[in-house]
Amino acid sequence: MRNCCNHNVVLPPIGVDRVPLTVDPTSTLLGLMRASSPTSLTTQRSFDASYENIWTIGGQPSALGKFEEIKEACKGKQIVMFLDYDGTLSPIVADPDKAFITTQMRETVRDVAKHFPTAIVTGRCISKVYEFVKLSELYYAGSHGMDIKGPEEGHTAYTKGRKSLLCQPAKEFLPMIDEVHKVLLEKTKSIEGAKVEDNKFCLSVHYRCVEENKWIEVAEHVKSVLKGYPKLRLSQGRMVLEIRPCIKWDKGNALEFLLESLGYGNNSDDVFPVYIGDDRTDEDAFRVLQQRSQGLGIIVSKTPKETNASFSLEEPLEVMQFLRLLVDGISESEFPLED
Numbered sequence: 001m002r003n004c005c006n007h008n009v010v011l012p013p014i015g016v017d018r019v020p021l022t023v024d025p026t027s028t029l030l031g032l033m034r035a036s037s038p039t040s041l042t043t044q045r046s047f048d049a050s051y052e053n054i055w056t057i058g059g060q061p062s063a064l065g066k067f068e069e070i071k072e073a074c075k076g077k078q079i080v081m082f083l084d085y086d087g088t089l090s091p092i093v094a095d096p097d098k099a100f101i102t103t104q105m106r107e108t109v110r111d112v113a114k115h116f117p118t119a120i121v122t123g124r125c126i127s128k129v130y131e132f133v134k135l136s137e138l139y140y141a142g143s144h145g146m147d148i149k150g151p152e153e154g155h156t157a158y159t160k161g162r163k164s165l166l167c168q169p170a171k172e173f174l175p176m177i178d179e180v181h182k183v184l185l186e187k188t189k190s191i192e193g194a195k196v197e198d199n200k201f202c203l204s205v206h207y208r209c210v211e212e213n214k215w216i217e218v219a220e221h222v223k224s225v226l227k228g229y230p231k232l233r234l235s236q237g238r239m240v241l242e243i244r245p246c247i248k249w250d251k252g253n254a255l256e257f258l259l260e261s262l263g264y265g266n267n268s269d270d271v272f273p274v275y276i277g278d279d280r281t282d283e284d285a286f287r288v289l290q291q292r293s294q295g296l297g298i299i300v301s302k303t304p305k306e307t308n309a310s311f312s313l314e315e316p317l318e319v320m321q322f323l324r325l326l327v328d329g330i331s332e333s334e335f336p337l338e339d
Contacts, residue, residue, distance in 0.1 A: 029219045029222075029223060029234075029236075029241075030215060030216050030219050032236045033207065033215050033218075033236070033239075033241075059304045060299060060304065060305075060307065060309055060310065060312035061311055061312070062311065062312060062313065062314075062318075063298045063311035063312065063318075063322050064313065064318060064321060064322055064325070066311060067322070067325050070296065070311070071329065073272070073296070074272035074274075074295075076270075077270050077271055077272040078116070078117075078264070078270060078271050078272065079115070079116040079271075079272050079273075079274060079326070080116060080118075080119075080258070080259060080262060080264065080271055080272070080273045080274070080295075081112055081113075081116050081117070081118040081119070081274050081323075081326075082118075082119050082121050082255055082258075082273065082274065082275040082276070082277075082285065083109070083118065083119070083120055083121065083275075083276050083277075083319075084120075084122055084276065084277030084278060084279060084282055084300075085099070085101075085120055085122040085124060085129050085132070085133070086099050086122065086123075086124070086238075086278075086279075087238065087277075087278035087279060087300060087316070088276055088277055088278050088316060088319055089101050089105055089109065089120075089133075089316060089319065090102075090105070090132065090316060091315070091316055092238060094208050094209055095209070096195065096197060096204070099132065100132060101132050102320075104320065105316065105319075106134065106135065108320050108323045108324055108327070109133070109135060109138070109323065110135055110137070111323075111324075111327045112323050112326060112327055113135065113137045113138055114137075114327075115326070115327060116326075117139065117258075117262055118137075118138050118139065119138060119139035119140065119141055119258055120133060120138055120139070120140050120141065121141040121145060121251050121254055121255070121275075121277070121282075121285065122140075122141070122142055122144075123142075123143065123144045123202065123204065123237070123242065123279075123281060124142055124143075124197075124199050125142045125147065125200035125201075126140045126142035126143075126147055126149055126200070127142075127200075128142075128199070129142060136152070137151050138151065139151065139165070139258055141251070141254040141258065142199065142200065142201075143170070143199050143200050143201035143202045143244075144201075144202060144242075144244060144251055144254075144281055145249060145250055145251045145252075145253055145254025145255075145257075146168065146169055146170040146201040146202065146244075146245070146247075146249055146254075147167075147168055147170075147200055148165065148167035148254055148257060148258065149165060149166055149167075150164060150165030150166075150261070152164060165261055167254075167257055168201070169247060169249045169253075170201045170244075170245040170247055170249065171201075173201065173231070173232075173245040173247075174200070174201070176229060176231065176232065176245075177198075177200070177201060177202065177203060177232075177245075178198075180203060180225060180226075180229060180232065180243065181196060181203055183225050184196045184203065184205065184221065184222065184225055187221040187224075187225060188205070188218065188221055191210060191214055191217055191218060191221075192209075192210065192211070192214070193207070193208075193209030193210040193211070193214075194206070194207060194209075194210050194214075194218055195209070201244070201245065202242060202243060202244040203242070203243040204237075204240050204241070204242055204243075205218060205240065205242075205243070206239065206240050207239055207240070207241070208239040208240070218241070219241075222234065222241050222243070226243065230246075231245060231246050232244065232245060232246065233245075233246045235280075235281070236280075237279055237280065237281065238279060242281075250281065250284040250285075251277075251281055251282060251284045251285040252284035252285045252287055252288035253284075253288075255273065255275060255285045255288050255289075259271065259273060271294070271295070272294070272295050272296075273289060273292075273294060273295035273296075274295055274296055274297075274298065275289060275295070275296075275297045275309075276297075276298045276300060276313070276319055276322075277298075277299065277300065278299065278300035278301060282297075282299070282309075283307060283308050283309075286299070286307060286308035286309045287308045289308075290308050296309075296310045296311060297309035297310055297311075298310070298311045298312065298313055299311075299312050299313075300312070300313050300314070300315065300316070300318075300319060301314065302314045302315065
């Protein structure tokens with residue numbers, strides 16, 4: 001079994017997505033919650049408009065409109081596909097337990113995996129995202145890349161002759177995460193609409209269905225609990241507070257680990273990684289692709305944003321259209337399956 005090395009605890013730098021626990025949540029954490037959240041759940045477009053407050057306006061050309069250029073750039077190379085789940089393969093919904101993938105999207109991802117090694121990289125735990133996707137031929141990187149598992153030999157041509165794949169760099173934090181999960185469940189149970197999701201190596205505190213005047217209670221509970229756990233850090237997502245171990249590992253590390261595991265380490269010239277995601281946590285992967293000067297990142301958003309991605313798609317429907325173009329428009333003669 002191929003595993004990844006252990007990583008020491010590293011205190012992250014304080015930034016927009018890493019809230020210092022010593023700062024009053026009414027001035028910092030609550031402000032971020034408001035800035036990254038819509039005041040109502042009327043339409044996805046209204047949500048994206050409010051999310052503009054965190055990501056500065058930028059400009060990325062449509063991956064659909066530039067598909068011929070993308071096709072030419074990856075010609076003769078092995079595509080490796082990396083896909084976020086929520087907001088990329090499935091729409092953002094009020095109840096995270098109901099973020100179902102459509103049958104058409106599932107079949108499209110299945111077809112992509114027949115041609116290219118394909119991984120789901122998500123903040124959710126592997127077991128939960130697998131319940132949605134139900135494709136055993138994929139690689140799964142759950143908990144923001146802190147739990148990576150490859151398909152068993154025989155499920156895909158890419159595992160032929162390779163050892164089974166497992167990477168859990170934050171394994172030592174499991175008891176701590178479990179403890180914090182129990183405490184937060186108790187602390188937030190009286191707040192209607194609040195949901196604490198156990199994603200194995202991280203926790204997600206959802207406040208999408210909480211009345212806005214109650215957000216301060218959610219923020220205060222999370223802040224007070226984490227004061228006793230300095231080895232955990234807090235980050236802000238789409239109407240969710242994420243609690244993760246303070247280790248130097250993210251979706252970018254997961255991307256590099258999977259490429260190396262597939263035999264494409266050291267900036268191999270014959271590989272073309274494609275990463276599609278909609279969240280700030282996906283920026284770590286986009287950044288890695290920039291640093292490697294290799295492949296491309298595609299951000300999923302209805303509004304232009306400052307990002308490390310090179311191209312954009314507006315919504316999961318466009319993601320499916322792009323993936324179908326890859327499957328239908330690129331022949332196996334141009335991109336042969338590995339033996």
